[in-house]
Structure formats: C-alpha cells, structure tokens
Amino acid sequence: MQQSMHLKSFELFAHDINDVDVKLLHALTIAVRWPHRQKDWEFLRRVGHGIVAVDGIGRVFGSAMWFPQGDDFASIGLVITTPRTQAQGGGRWLMAQVLERCGQRNLALNATHAAYPLYVSLGFTSEAVVYMRQGQTQHTLPPLPELEGELTALTGDQLAEIAALDARAFGANRAQLLASLSGVSSTVVLSRGGKIAGYSMCREFGRGHQIGPTIALNEQDAAHLTAAHLKALPGRFARVDTRERDGMFAEFLENSGLAVAETVTTMSKGRRFLNREANQPWVYGLAGHAVG
Ligand SMILES: CC(C)(COP(=O)(O)OP(=O)(O)OC[C@H]1O[C@@H](n2cnc3c(N)ncnc32)[C@H](O)[C@@H]1OP(=O)(O)O)[C@@H](O)C(=O)NCCC(=O)NCCS
CATH class of the missing domain: 3.40.630.30 (Gcn5-related N-acetyltransferase (GNAT))
Known part of the structure; x- marks a missing residue:
C-alpha cells in the first residue's frame, strides 16, 4: 500500500x-x-x-x-x-x-450519506438506519407506564455487571470503553429482581449532552432510563442516537423534544454486527456515532 x-x-x-x-x-x-x-x-x-x-x-x-x-x-x-x-x-x-x-477484526461503522458509496466500494454491507434525535428537552416529559424495578446511580462495583449486560447487547466486550465513559458520564442503573436489567449513560458532548449508551431489555425500560437523564436537563440541548424507527421509545423521544435531525447507516465488514433477539438486552441508545 x-x-x-x-x-x-x-x-x-x-x-x-x-x-x-x-x-x-x-x-x-x-x-x-x-x-x-x-x-x-x-x-x-x-x-x-x-x-x-x-x-x-x-x-x-x-x-x-x-x-x-x-x-x-x-x-x-x-x-x-x-x-x-x-x-x-x-x-x-x-x-x-x-x-x-x-x-x-470484524468491523462496523455508522456511515453518513457522503461516505456511504466509499464504504460500499470497500465491501461494507448495510445493517440498519440510525436516527440522530436531538433538541431542547421538554420541561414536562410525556407520561410513561409504571417502572418495573428501581433506578439508582451506578456504583463502582456494578461496572463489571453492566459490561457483561452490554456485551450481550452490543456483541463485543467493551468493558474498557465503558469504564472510561463512566468517568465522564452520569450513569443510571435499572435493577429488577436483584439483577441489573439495564443502564444508561449521559455525558457532555457537542452542543449539549449525549444520552447513551442505553442498554435495556425492552423499550419501556429504555424510556425510563433515558427519562432519568432528561429530567436532569430541562430545556437543555440533548441528543440520542437510536436504531428505533418507531414504537414507544421513538415516540417518547419525539414527545420529549428530540426530533430526528439526520440519519446514518450502520454497516459492517466481516461478521454481521447487529443481532437482535427477543427478550435479550438491546442497544436503544448508541454511545455515539464513532464508538457504536
Ligand atoms: C466522506 C468523506 C470522508 C470522503 O472523503 P473524500 O476525500 O471525498 O473521499 P475520496 O475522494 O477518496 O472518494 C471516495 C469515494 O467517495 C465517492 N465520492 C467522493 N466524492 C464524491 C462526489 N463529489 N460525488 C459522488 N461521489 C463521491 C466516490 O464513490 C469515491 O470513490 P472513487 O474513488 O471510486 O471515485 C468526506 O466527504 C468527508 O469528510 N465528509 C464529511 C464527513 C463525513 O461524512 N465523514 C464520514 C463519516 S462516516
């Protein structure tokens, strides 16, 4: 070369x-x-x-x-x-x-429209659309179904457990990245029946705050985890990158003030990247375009 x-x-x-x-x-x-x-x-x-x-x-x-x-x-x-x-x-x-x-290494990326033809020509294949939602958050959030479980702030000894849950959703072990992200984020953990059922991080990024990664077993849980951060940011600029096109979580974001500003395409080279399974944890909010 x-x-x-x-x-x-x-x-x-x-x-x-x-x-x-x-x-x-x-x-x-x-x-x-x-x-x-x-x-x-x-x-x-x-x-x-x-x-x-x-x-x-x-x-x-x-x-x-x-x-x-x-x-x-x-x-x-x-x-x-x-x-x-x-x-x-x-x-x-x-x-x-x-x-x-x-x-x-197996590879994944989130392609902008400008870069898409380049990645196709390099052998990347499309897997999903990512909706970049952002805006000023509403002072009053839309109502949610009752929370099953309890939301608490992450403690240091829970990092290994959230990394294990994350690996099931993301498909690769990103424990080191999560440890670094937790150092610059506020992190909410959802516990149910003595186990961690989801988590969400929120950090300063760009024009305001990025909420993600958000990992949950279903969209109600994902909405509660995201709402925990939005409540702390009334009227402020927030961003969520999600692959949920419609459904309860997407509607919750829309009605919270986060409209779709742009889309990118998740692409992979090597093994398939996204493997969603029923009743398994899923990435409802990305950590960011670059880190997935
Ligand atoms: C995407 C980006 C990095 C491409 O960089 P670049 O220097 O223009 O890329 P190249 O000149 O090597 O072109 C690569 C391919 O892109 C396509 N391409 C580039 N410019 C194009 C244009 N003006 N019109 C149509 N296709 C174009 C072509 O398919 C080209 O392939 P070719 O080599 O067969 O001609 C650049 O446009 C950019 O920085 N965009 C803004 C940031 C961005 O979106 N980054 C991508 C993040 S996923």
Missing part, C-alpha cells in the same frame, strides 16, 4: 492522531459542521486509535479513527477529509490505512 499520497499539490503522510494539536482536529470537525468540542476529541483519542493525513509543514487534511473492542472487533469513525480536498482520493486512502491497521 502507498505510504504517502499526492493530493492536489500536497504530499500527505499518515501520522498518529496523538501527534497533532487537538485544535487541528477540532478545525476538521468544524469544517464538516460536526459538533465535537476539543474535549470530545481528547476523549476519543484516549479511548481509540487514529491517524491524520498531514503535509510536510504539519497541516492536517484528514482523520480516521478505530476503536478496538474485545479481541476480534473494532468500530470505525471520525473519517473526515477537509472540504477543499474532498473527492480526490483522500477518504479512500485514509480508509486503506485504517483497514490495514485493523487486520482481521
């Missing part, structure tokens, strides 16, 4: 994403109108790996990250090229670098 590429008159090299000033990464997301703050980039760099396309004088023209979870899986995200250099092969070159570094 080519170790550098010529893009217009620039020769670009792949550098480790940790070797550049976070301000340059922030400039990339601003250029493509994504909401990431410098703090969001710093978090993503702590929990994942990445490369940037850099020219001879240190200018950054693109980025791509991957987030290994468990032994045989990684999610890919933050694939960006600066608008003035798009459609000239930069995105394809960045993805070739990432695919080489991910080796034999």
Whole structure:
C-alpha cells in the first residue's frame, strides 16, 4: 500500500492522531459542521486509535479513527477529509490505512450519506438506519407506564455487571470503553429482581449532552432510563442516537423534544454486527456515532 499520497499539490503522510494539536482536529470537525468540542476529541483519542493525513509543514487534511473492542472487533469513525480536498482520493486512502491497521477484526461503522458509496466500494454491507434525535428537552416529559424495578446511580462495583449486560447487547466486550465513559458520564442503573436489567449513560458532548449508551431489555425500560437523564436537563440541548424507527421509545423521544435531525447507516465488514433477539438486552441508545 502507498505510504504517502499526492493530493492536489500536497504530499500527505499518515501520522498518529496523538501527534497533532487537538485544535487541528477540532478545525476538521468544524469544517464538516460536526459538533465535537476539543474535549470530545481528547476523549476519543484516549479511548481509540487514529491517524491524520498531514503535509510536510504539519497541516492536517484528514482523520480516521478505530476503536478496538474485545479481541476480534473494532468500530470505525471520525473519517473526515477537509472540504477543499474532498473527492480526490483522500477518504479512500485514509480508509486503506485504517483497514490495514485493523487486520482481521470484524468491523462496523455508522456511515453518513457522503461516505456511504466509499464504504460500499470497500465491501461494507448495510445493517440498519440510525436516527440522530436531538433538541431542547421538554420541561414536562410525556407520561410513561409504571417502572418495573428501581433506578439508582451506578456504583463502582456494578461496572463489571453492566459490561457483561452490554456485551450481550452490543456483541463485543467493551468493558474498557465503558469504564472510561463512566468517568465522564452520569450513569443510571435499572435493577429488577436483584439483577441489573439495564443502564444508561449521559455525558457532555457537542452542543449539549449525549444520552447513551442505553442498554435495556425492552423499550419501556429504555424510556425510563433515558427519562432519568432528561429530567436532569430541562430545556437543555440533548441528543440520542437510536436504531428505533418507531414504537414507544421513538415516540417518547419525539414527545420529549428530540426530533430526528439526520440519519446514518450502520454497516459492517466481516461478521454481521447487529443481532437482535427477543427478550435479550438491546442497544436503544448508541454511545455515539464513532464508538457504536
Ligand atoms: C466522506 C468523506 C470522508 C470522503 O472523503 P473524500 O476525500 O471525498 O473521499 P475520496 O475522494 O477518496 O472518494 C471516495 C469515494 O467517495 C465517492 N465520492 C467522493 N466524492 C464524491 C462526489 N463529489 N460525488 C459522488 N461521489 C463521491 C466516490 O464513490 C469515491 O470513490 P472513487 O474513488 O471510486 O471515485 C468526506 O466527504 C468527508 O469528510 N465528509 C464529511 C464527513 C463525513 O461524512 N465523514 C464520514 C463519516 S462516516
């Protein structure tokens, strides 16, 4: 594979994403109108790996990250090229670098409309639509059926149990990521019959707060877990990324002030990524587009 590429008159090299000033990464997301703050980039760099396309004088023209979870899986995200250099092969070159570094891992990503043809051409297949819901949260939330179980704040000794539940829903062990997320999130746990039946995290992200991951056994539980965070954010900007197109959970989000702003497509390469089964835990809210 080519170790550098010529893009217009620039020769670009792949550098480790940790070797550049976070301000340059922030400039990339601003250029493509994504909401990431410098703090969001710093978090993503702590929990994942990445490369940037850099020219001879240190200018950054693109980025791509991957987030290994468990032994045989990684999610890919933050694939960006600066608008003035798009459609000239930069995105394809960045993805070739990432695919080489991910080796034999099974892969998943959430493709924007702009990136979809690129991923199809690289052998990724579509699995589901993700609805990015966001907005100012309502001061009064829509009524919910009675909660079965009890909601409490996460304690440190519950992390292993929520990671085990999460692995059943997500399909890969992301215990390390969850430990890092719990350090920057408020986390609500749903217990029923002495066992953890669901959990939800909420952290500052972009323009406000991102609620997710939210893992639950059914949509009523998912709505209660999400409501626990929304109650703490009246009138504030919140975001939930979910694969629920309709049904009770989607309606609850809609009536809480979170309208669909955009959709992306979950795609995979290697083994199938999403495996939903009746009465099994499911990912109702994503941790984010990049980390799945
Ligand atoms: C998606 C993105 C990374 C692609 O980067 P890029 O540098 O334009 O990609 P490339 O030039 O390597 O093009 C890759 C493929 O995309 C498609 N493509 C790129 N520009 C296109 C255009 N203007 N019209 C139609 N297709 C286009 C083509 O299929 C192309 O394949 P080809 O090599 O056979 O021509 C870039 O558009 C971007 O940063 N977009 C905003 C952020 C984003 O959505 N990121 C994706 C996150 S999942």
